[in-house]
Every structure is written in C-alpha cells, then in structure tokens.
Amino acid sequence: MIPSIKKLANEPASSVILLLMLVSLPHFKYIPLTSALIIIALLCWRVLVIFKKKFRPAKLLMFFFTLLLAAIVFQHAGSYSGITAGSHLLVVMSFLKLLESTSERDYRLLVILSIFIIATNFLFSQSFYTALYMCFCIFITLITLLSINQKSTQTSLTEKIKSSLKMMALSLPLMIIAFVFFPRINGQLWHTNSQTSHAKTGLSESMEPGQISQLVFSNELVFRARFNSALPENKQLYWRAMTLWDYDGKKWQQISSGESETQIHLLSPPHQYTVTVEANNNKWLYLLDLPVTLSQGFMINTDFTARLTQPARSLFQYSASSASDYYLSNQLDADIRQIALRLPGLNIKTAELARRWQQNSASTEDIIKKALNYFSQENFYYTLSPPRLTTVASTDQFLFESREGFCEHYASAFAVLMRAAGVPSRIVQGYLGGKFNPYNGIISVDQSMAHAWNEVWIAHKGWVRIDPTAAIAPERINKDINAALKDQPDLPLHLKIDFAALNKIRQFIDLIDNQWNQWILNYNDINQKKFLEKLSRQELTLADISQLFIKFMLGALILTVMFFYLTTKRQKTDPVTKAYQRFLLKAERAGLKKQKSEGPSDFNRRLQLRFPHLKKQITQIIDLYIELKFQKSSNASTAQRFIRAVQHLKIRKK
Amino acid sequence: MPVSKCIAESAKIVVGKNREIKLAICCLLSQGHLLIEDLPGVGKTTLALTLSRVFGLDFNRLQFTSDLLPADVTGISVFDKRTNEFTFHPGPVFNQLLLADEINRATPKTQSALLEAMEEHKVSVDGKTYLLPTPFFVIATQNPSSQVGTFALPESQLDRFFIRIKMGYPDAVAEKRLLSGQDPRLLMEQIKPTISTDELLQMQHQTAQVHVSEAIINYILQIVDKSRHENAFIHGLSPRAAMALKRAAQSWAFIHNRDYVVPEDIQAVFSAVCEHRLERHIEQHDASVQQLAKELLDSIDL
Numbered sequence: 001m002i003p004s005i006k007k008l009a010n011e012p013a014s015s016v017i018l019l020l021m022l023v024s025l026p027h028f029k030y031i032p033l034t035s036a037l038i039i040i041a042l043l044c045w046r047v048l049v050i051f052k053k054k055f056r057p058a059k060l061l062m063f064f065f066t067l068l069l070a071a072i073v074f075q076h077a078g079s080y081s082g083i084t085a086g087s088h089l090l091v092v093m094s095f096l097k098l099l100e101s102t103s104e105r106d107y108r109l110l111v112i113l114s115i116f117i118i119a120t121n122f123l124f125s126q127s128f129y130t131a132l133y134m135c136f137c138i139f140i141t142l143i144t145l146l147s148i149n150q151k152s153t154q155t156s157l158t159e160k161i162k163s164s165l166k167m168m169a170l171s172l173p174l175m176i177i178a179f180v181f182f183p184r185i186n187g188q189l190w191h192t193n194s195q196t197s198h199a200k201t202g203l204s205e206s207m208e209p210g211q212i213s214q215l216v217f218s219n220e221l222v223f224r225a226r227f228n229s230a231l232p233e234n235k236q237l238y239w240r241a242m243t244l245w246d247y248d249g250k251k252w253q254q255i256s257s258g259e260s261e262t263q264i265h266l267l268s269p270p271h272q273y274t275v276t277v278e279a280n281n282n283k284w285l286y287l288l289d290l291p292v293t294l295s296q297g298f299m300i301n302t303d304f305t306a307r308l309t310q311p312a313r314s315l316f317q318y319s320a321s322s323a324s325d326y327y328l329s330n331q332l333d334a335d336i337r338q339i340a341l342r343l344p345g346l347n348i349k350t351a352e353l354a355r356r357w358q359q360n361s362a363s364t365e366d367i368i369k370k371a372l373n374y375f376s377q378e379n380f381y382y383t384l385s386p387p388r389l390t391t392v393a394s395t396d397q398f399l400f401e402s403r404e405g406f407c408e409h410y411a412s413a414f415a416v417l418m419r420a421a422g423v424p425s426r427i428v429q430g431y432l433g434g435k436f437n438p439y440n441g442i443i444s445v446d447q448s449m450a451h452a453w454n455e456v457w458i459a460h461k462g463w464v465r466i467d468p469t470a471a472i473a474p475e476r477i478n479k480d481i482n483a484a485l486k487d488q489p490d491l492p493l494h495l496k497i498d499f500a501a502l503n504k505i506r507q508f509i510d511l512i513d514n515q516w517n518q519w520i521l522n523y524n525d526i527n528q529k530k531f532l533e534k535l536s537r538q539e540l541t542l543a544d545i546s547q548l549f550i551k552f553m554l555g556a557l558i559l560t561v562m563f564f565y566l567t568t569k570r571q572k573t574d575p576v577t578k579a580y581q582r583f584l585l586k587a588e589r590a591g592l593k594k595q596k597s598e599g600p601s602d603f604n605r606r607l608q609l610r611f612p613h614l615k616k617q618i619t620q621i622i623d624l625y626i627e628l629k630f631q632k633s634s635n636a637s638t639a640q641r642f643i644r645a646v647q648h649l650k651i652r653k654k
Numbered sequence: 655m656p657v658s659k660c661i662a663e664s665a666k667i668v669v670g671k672n673r674e675i676k677l678a679i680c681c682l683l684s685q686g687h688l689l690i691e692d693l694p695g696v697g698k699t700t701l702a703l704t705l706s707r708v709f710g711l712d713f714n715r716l717q718f719t720s721d722l723l724p725a726d727v728t729g730i731s732v733f734d735k736r737t738n739e740f741t742f743h744p745g746p747v748f749n750q751l752l753l754a755d756e757i758n759r760a761t762p763k764t765q766s767a768l769l770e771a772m773e774e775h776k777v778s779v780d781g782k783t784y785l786l787p788t789p790f791f792v793i794a795t796q797n798p799s800s801q802v803g804t805f806a807l808p809e810s811q812l813d814r815f816f817i818r819i820k821m822g823y824p825d826a827v828a829e830k831r832l833l834s835g836q837d838p839r840l841l842m843e844q845i846k847p848t849i850s851t852d853e854l855l856q857m858q859h860q861t862a863q864v865h866v867s868e869a870i871i872n873y874i875l876q877i878v879d880k881s882r883h884e885n886a887f888i889h890g891l892s893p894r895a896a897m898a899l900k901r902a903a904q905s906w907a908f909i910h911n912r913d914y915v916v917p918e919d920i921q922a923v924f925s926a927v928c929e930h931r932l933e934r935h936i937e938q939h940d941a942s943v944q945q946l947a948k949e950l951l952d953s954i955d956l
Contacts, residue, residue, distance in 0.1 A: 594956075595952075596952060596953070596954075596955055596956070597921070597951055597952045597953070597954050597955065597956050598956060599916060599917035599918040599921065599956055600916070600917070600956075601916055601918050602918055626914075626916060629867060629869045630865070630867045630869060630870060630914045630915060630916050630917075631865060631867070631913075631914045632865040632867075632913070632914060
C-alpha cells in the first residue's frame with residue numbers, strides 16, 4: 001500500500017486531480033446526481049491510469065463520452081445557455097479532459113480551467129465563506145502551477161507555499177484597486193435571471209395551513225436590521241411583509257385594490273433602522289409595524305407594506321422608521337370593508353359561534369376579547385405538526401375537532417371568526433422576532449421566525465394588530481419560537497441546540513457575515529459613486545470612474561514593475577560576455593554543450609576535436625575571449641573583433 | 655624557458671609524476687611550503703632530493719621521530735670555554751631546502767617549532783633572532799595518519815602548508831621504466847643545477863607579477879563563498895586559502911608560459927591548494943573530501 005501512495009504523491013497528475021476536485025466541490029450542490037456519479041467514476045478511472053498506463057481511454061471512447069455528457073447537460077437544463085447549464089458543462093468537461101490528460105501542456109490547460117471554475121462559483125454564492133474557500137482554491141492552484149512548471153528544479157513544498165503566498169500578496173493591491181475602482185453598472189451581470197435552480201424560500205404570495213410551519217425548518221437568513229435608536233422589545237418586533245384579504249375557504253390571498261390614505265398620529269418618536277435583505281428572489285420589504293417613512297426609491301403602500309418591482313436577486317438595503325405608539329384616523333372605504341368581511345360561507349358552526357358573540361357583545365373590542373378568551377381557555381394547542389384539515393369546512397374542523405395548529409391556523413380561524421361576527425379583518429404575513437447579536441448590535445431574522453397575525457378594523461382606531469397566537473402560546477411573542485415549541489418532539493435541530501458557547505460562535509459568524517455584506521456585497525454602483533465622490537470631493541460620472549480605474553490600475557502596474565526592477569539583482573552582462581554566451585549557444589546547437597565549470601581553453605580543446613574544420617575560427621574566438629577576459633591589456637577594438645567573429649561563426653554538424 | 659628545463663630535468667628522475675613535479679615547483683615559485691602525504695616508498699624523498707639538485711639549493715634532511723626536540727630542529731646555543739660565550743649552533747632548519755621526513759611522527763611541540771620557523775622565516779633562540787636563508791623551502795612528508803605512532807597535524811597547522819600533494823603509485827609504464835633503468839639515487843648524482851639561486855629568486859618575483867583579471871578574482875570569490883555556504887564542509891575556505899589559490903594559479907600560469915591566469919589554472923591547482931584545508935561535514939558520510947571539492951568546483955558557472 002505504501003509504495004502506491006508514494007507513487008501517487010510523486011505523480012504530477014495527482015495535484016491536478018486534487019485541484020480540480022477542490023474547485024468543483026461547490027458545484028456538486030447544483031449539478032444533478034447523474035453527473036456527480038459520472039464525475040466520481042471519471043476520477044477513479046484517472047487514478048487507475050496513474051497505476052496502469054494501459055487503461056488510458058481510447059480516442060473514440062472519449063468522443064463518445066463527450067457526446068454523452070453533453071446530452072446529459074442538455075437534458076438537465078434544456079439548453080446550453082444560462083449559468084447552471086454553462087457551469088455544469090464546464091465542470092463535467094473539465095473532468096473528462098482530466099481523464100485524457102497526460103502531458104504537461106494538458107495539466108496547464110486544466111489549471112486554467114480550474115481558475116475559470118473558481119470564478120463561476122461566485123455566480124452561485126457570494127458569501128464570505130465562498131470567498132474564503134475560493135482564496136484557498138487559488139492558493140492550491142498556484143502551488144499546482146508551480147509544481148508543473150518547476151518539475152525539473154525540485155523545489156520543496158515549503159518553497160512552493162512561500163512563493164504562492166507571495167504571489168497572492170503581490171496581487172492583493174491590484175485586487176483592491178479593481179474592487180474599489182472597477183466601474184460598477186446598475187444591473188445584473190449577464191442574464192443571471194435565467195437561473196432556475198435557485199428556488200426561492202420564504203413567505204409565499206398566499207397563505208395556506210402548513211405553509212409557515214414548514215418555514216420553521218429553515219434557518220436561512222432573511223434580513224438583518226440595525227436600529228439607530230433603542231432596540232424595541234421582542235414582542236414589538238412584528239416585521240410586516242404583506243396583507244392577505246381574500247379567503248376561499250382554504251387559501252388567503254392578496255388583493256390588488258388599495259385603500260385610502262391613513263393618517264398616523266405618533267405618540268412617541270419612531271424607531272429608526274436600516275434593513276439589509278439577502279438575495280432571496282422575493283419582492284418583499286420587511287417593515288417593522290407600523291412604518292412611517294421609507295428611504296428613497298421605495299414606497300409604503302396603503303396597507304403599510306412595500307415591495308420591489310423585481311424579485312431581489314442581489315442583496316439590497318433600505319432604511320425606514322416605524323412607530324410603536326400611535327393611533328390612526330381614517331375611514332374604511334365601503335368596497336374595502338366589503339372585502340374585509342367577505343367569507344366563502346362554508347364554516348357554518350364557526351359562523352354560528354361568531355354570531356353568538358356578536359349578539360352578546362357591546363363593542364368590537366368585546367368580540368375580540370371573547371375570541372381570544374376562547375382560544376386561551378378551550379383546549380387549543382400550538383404545534384408544528386397539526387393534523388391535516390381535510391374537510392371543506394376547514395375552520396369548523398379546526399375550531400371544534402382538531403384544535404391543534406400553528407400561527408397560520410389561528411390567524412386564519414381568528415379572521416374567519418371576526419368576519420363572521422361582522423368585524424372587518426385581514427391577515428398580515430411577515431416575521432416575528434429577531435436574534436440580537438451583542439457584538440455588532442444587529443438583529444437578524446431567519447425563516448424560522450415566519451409568522452402570521454391579524455388586523456381588525458375598529459372604528460376610530462383604524463386597523464389594530466391582534467395576534468391570536470399570543471393567546472395560545474404567549475412565549476412565541478414574548479420570547480422566541482424555541483420557547484414556544486420547546487416541548488415539541490420533532491423540533492428542527494437548529495432550534496433544539498441552544499448552548500451559550502454555540503450561540504456565541506453563531507453570533508460571531510453572523511458578525512463576519514454581516515461585515516462582508518455591508519462592505520463587500522453592498523458596494524454597488526450607488527455606494528461606489530458615493531464613496532469615490534467622497535474621496536475625490538467632486539461629482540463623478542461613470543466615465544470618470546472608468547478613467548480612475550484605468551489610472552489606478554496602470555499606476556499599480558507601473559509600481560509593481562518598478563518594485564521588481566529595483567529589488568531584483570540583475571547581473572550586468574557586458575557585450576563580451578553576451579557574445580560569448582551567443583558563441584556557446586551556437587556550439588550547443590551544433591551539438592556540443594560547454595560543461596558548467598568548463599574553462600574556455602578546455603572547451604576549445606573539445607571543440608577542436610568535434611569540429612576540426614573550424615579550428616582556425618574557433619581558436620581565434622577563444623583566444624580573443626581569453627585576451628579580453630583574462631589578459632592585462634585589451635581594448636575596444638579587440639572586443640569588436642571578438643563580437644564580429646562570433647557573429648560570423650557558423651557551426652555546422654559534420 | 656628555465657622552468658620547463660627544470661621540470662624536464664626532474665622528470666628524468668621522478669618518473670611518471672609530471673603533475674606532482676609541477677605542483678612542487680609551483681609551490682616553490684610561490685614561496686610556499688610543500689606537504690607530501692603518502693605511503694613510504696612512493697618517491698617522496700626522491701622528489702625532494704631532485705628538487706634540491708635541480709634548483710641548486712642547500713639541502714638537509716631531518717627525520718622526525720617521537721623523541722625529536724624543538725632544539726634539534728632550530729639549533730642550540732652552546733657555551734664556548736675559549737671565548738667564554740654562548741655560540742649558536744644552527745639546526746637543520748638553516749638550509750634552503752629542508753626535507754622534514756615523516757613530520758607526523760614527532761610530538762606537537764617539535765612540529766610547532768618547525769611550523770613557526772616556516773611561517774616567520776626566522777628562528778628565535780635564547781632571545782636572539784636568526785634569519786633563515788632565502789629561498790627557504792620546506793618539504794614535509796607525512797604518513798597516512800592511520801599508521802601507528804603518529805601525531806596527525808591539526809587543521810590549523812595543515813593550513814600553513816601552501817600545497818599538499820599525494821604521490822600515489824606510478825602507472826605501469828613509469829614503473830617499468832623505473833625498474834629497467836638506473837637507480838634514481840645514482841642518477842641524481844649526475845644532475846647539475848639547472849638554474850642559479852638568483853634566477854630562482856627572480857622567478858619567484860616574476861610569478862607574483864602574473865596578471866589576475868577581475869574575472870578570475872570573482873571566480874575565486876565564488877569558490878570561497880560557496881565553500882562557506884555549502885553544507886558539505888565544517889568550515890569554509892579561509893582568506894589565506896583564497897590568497898594561496900590566487901598565488902598558486904599565478905605560478906601555474908607562469909609554469910605554462912603565460913603572463914595571465916585563466917580559470918583552468920585555478921581548477922588545476924584547486925585540489926592541491928584547498929583539499930587539505932577543508933574538512934568534510936560528518937553528515938557527508940558517503941563522499942570523500944576530494945569528491946566534495948570536485949563537486950564544489952563543478953557547481954560554479956564559468
């Protein structure tokens with residue numbers, strides 16, 4: 001076993017195999033299983049070839065494989081354009097190339113392909129960890145390239161590591177300049193919207209039972225918020241994304257018509273905050289209940305939500321202010337009121353219960369209280385895995401039979417009850433809570449915090465937030481989802497683990513990630529312009545920025561070249577030495593190479609033996625060289641004669 | 655050329671050892687001292703005797719033994735009854751050519767006395783300094799130190815010898831000539847001095863004038879530098895060794911009828927001048943000093 005390992009370590013192909021594996025590792029997340037298995041098979045085959053040369057694939061077989069893999073890629077993506085298909089094709093074909101690679105030239109080509117694969121990884125993920133991993137890949141690439149190029153000189157691994165690190169350090173200034181000054185254009189790089197593999201997660205446009213509870217299983221980050229003012233309490237962290245009005249007995253949906261403008265009367269100063277939303281392919285802005293102002297370029301709708309015109313494919317940021325202490329003054333339009341009371345009329349028992357409450361209550365508030373009491377006093381359970389609601393009258397089934405549900409069940413049931421009791425109501429979908437990171441004071445919200453609650457219209461008060469979940473599981477509102485679900489047997493792992501040390505690590509990772517987002521990913525066209533204008537203290541156009549980029553790049557290049565020019569020891573080669581070297585080259589081409597430490601006279605002797613027909617010319621050259629180099633008196637004309645003699649010399653093999 | 659004549663003359667007696675003769679003469683011309691290291695009976699003494707004859711030098715032979723005292727080398731002051739004074743009786747060191755036979759059989763104290771005289775060209779006895787004759791040339795012979803009853807010269811004293819040569823067995827042709835011809839000792843009697851002492855002194859002066867170009871100086875520097883940074887040796891070559899290398903190359907060039915040094919001169923004298931000044935590193939267990947020195951020389955670009 002040991003000798004085979006030794007053989008593997010000495011084989012130049014091994015480092016290239018390893019490199020290709022490393023750089024394409026992240027791609028395995030996006031390529032289909034068939035391709036992954038084929039790649040593994042190709043790898044095994046290539047390793048086999050190291051040991052047994054006869055297993056090298058035939059040309060015809062390679063041709064067949066090429067067609068096969070091309071077909072698999074096409075079958076998977078339906079085309080060859082687009083990021084997924086393109087990178088898929090690149091990765092599988094690189095491994096195919098690896099199989100047939102045996103020469104140094106092939107290995108160089110594979111190293112270049114690896115660099116290209118490294119670049120494609122950023123089309124899928126631009127996170128800090130991806131960047132870190134890719135830096136590591138580049139480091140390995142450089143080492144591989146060095147071992148290919150320095151095969152004969154036998155440099156040690158430590159030296160290779162050193163020179164790779166040096167190369168990376170030297171390219172750092174150029175990288176920084178390119179990052180800061182490369183003109184950024186508003187828009188997507190290439191047509192990245194054709195990527196289909198990136199299914200969106202998060203809230204959907206509508207709400208059905210079971211949808212939100214599914215999100216609890218994901219700890220994917222949705223957005224981060226930084227508060228300029230004091231942090232609101234956890235129970236106030238209601239982040240609204242959308243309002244749902246239209247109920248068909250199963251599904252809650254949005255409506256297109258808007259209400260009339262609402263006047264907000266603030267009772268205390270609003271919270272100021274900035275939100276950075278991850279690229280999640282959704283259109284929502286997440287605004288703290290109740291938004292008052294929003295940064296330029298965005299608009300608060302009449303239902304106090306806001307949305308983008310295009311799904312977010314990259315990170316975006318906005319700042320807003322929200323009031324926690326306020327009252328509203330406006331009228332509910334008749335048509336809107338009608339929508340807010342509309343029911344499919346399927347849940348007869350529910351309607352009866354609601355009507356009883358309506359008859360026995362003096363005010364709307366009383367009805368709400370009765371409903372909330374009903375939830376808290378009857379045997380209702382807050383659970384992640386409620387039984388499926390099978391009947392058409394799903395609210396009836398929930399309220400009178402199953403009585404187990406997640407927030408969307410309670411929000412839905414509450415809305416139905418209110419509407420049946422004649423109280424206009426709607427559902428708000430969004431997130432509740434946020435993890436506070438003490439290291440940077442930032443709140444991060446992930447998918448497991450998805451939530452749904454209600455708003456009811458109370459005359460003279462406007463839309464008032466009512467969260468029926470609070471009546472069943474107050475811990476959800478006051479603390480977090482972990483507390484509310486702590487007795488659940490099938491709680492997802494990321495919610496179950498709650499050690500202090502682990503939380504610290506999480507918070508630290510979150511800190512790095514946030515810095516990366518703020519400083520690197522968020523450096524878009526607008527921020528670049530802002531930053532450079534601040535730096536140069538004048539207005540800049542895109543053309544100006546391009547010019548700056550070119551100037552800085554050239555400057556950095558010139559500086560680098562100068563640095564090398566000044567620091568590397570150059571041997572001054574005088575014309576005589578140069579001519580002698582030319583003479584040696586001529587002799588070498590004719591088949592006689594001077595030994596490293598061979599003196600001119602000794603070499604002359606050998607030359608005489610090898611080229612007796614050139615005796616006179618060669619002796620003259622050697623004598624002149626000795627005169628120039630070792631004798632006391634020599635002048636410029638001797639040097640000239642020597643150089644000319646070398647020029648005229650033609651050594652032909654006999 | 656008088657030198658060529660001397661070489662030719664010596665070669666008549668010391669058969670088949672042209673290179674060794676040249677190196678010995680090179681040493682003499684460079685005003686250095688010679689160390690011959692080899693087994694008994696390979697012609698060490700013959701070479702020394704021949705040289706004294708050819709160059710017409712006063713010759714004395716001193717057999718080193720373990721009971722030899724420093725005074726036996728340098729000389730002694732003896733009280734003269736008639737004059738009531740101490741008179742100095744010069745020792746064998748007061749000769750133009752001294753053959754110090756089997757130097758490593760004497761005690762270090764006696765060895766030092768000779769080496770001091772070699773270095774200083776003078777002897778101090780009882781507070782009085784006596785100058786040694788010019789030219790002063792010591793040929794010391796040494797048995798391989800593995801032989802019984804020897805005190806190997808330490809490196810610091812080996813460095814005092816300008817050139818060290820090994821005689822080695824003669825080749826078959828030379829040995830045949832040696833056996834079939836006349837006894838070298840008898841032949842030696844017939845040899846007349848080829849050059850005078852004045853001529854020798856003049857030649858010693860001339861060799862020092864041989865041109866050493868900058869390229870050669872750089873070459874020597876490269877060799878010395880490499881010997882100091884190579885792991886093969888415990889110590890690198892000393893500046894004294896570098897100067898010796900240059901001086902020997904000058905004489906070598908002179909012997910070959912040139913008034914300038916070429917790299918080949920350096921290469922020719924390198925092993926004789928430098929090998930005894932180098933000590934191989936303990937880790938280099940599979941290579942001899944000769945091999946390592948050759949590798950050193952081969953590794954330098956020309």
